[in-house]
Amino acid sequence: MDNNTRTNPDNREDNVERLQEAVQNTIENIEASHDTMEMASEKDRALIEKKNKKREESLGGMRQEIMDEARNQKK
Template sequence: MSDTSYKSHPDDRSDNVEKLQDIIENSLKNIDESEAAMAFSTEEDQKIIKQKNENRQASIEAMRNEIKEEEAARKNGFTE
């Protein structure tokens, strides 16, 4: 094998904030849609939906914290 087949890609953080914001928006949309679906779900499915939404909320909080870190890194001159 040649050495070029396993080259790593440079870390590109330039659009991380935007990507995270898109993921958050999609997660919030999924929460809304799943809550609407609960009206037509069995009790067991409702429990599953509630657990998934709790997990989504936790992920959203983590992503919001990551956005804050990324924005701080941008302000401090991180360019890569």
């Protein structure tokens, strides 16, 4: 292994907290987009709605991952 390539240890101790922060940020982004949609054109509104749908789907995955990580931390 050369000096420029180092592996980082798999430190998962703060994964739950980081995921919870990501969930909160995503929720805030969804809420902020609702304000933006009020002033957006129809085209932009459709794009925002599409993005929010993806955000909602991501929330489900993040919440599942939080549960998995919390379960793994108890072991």
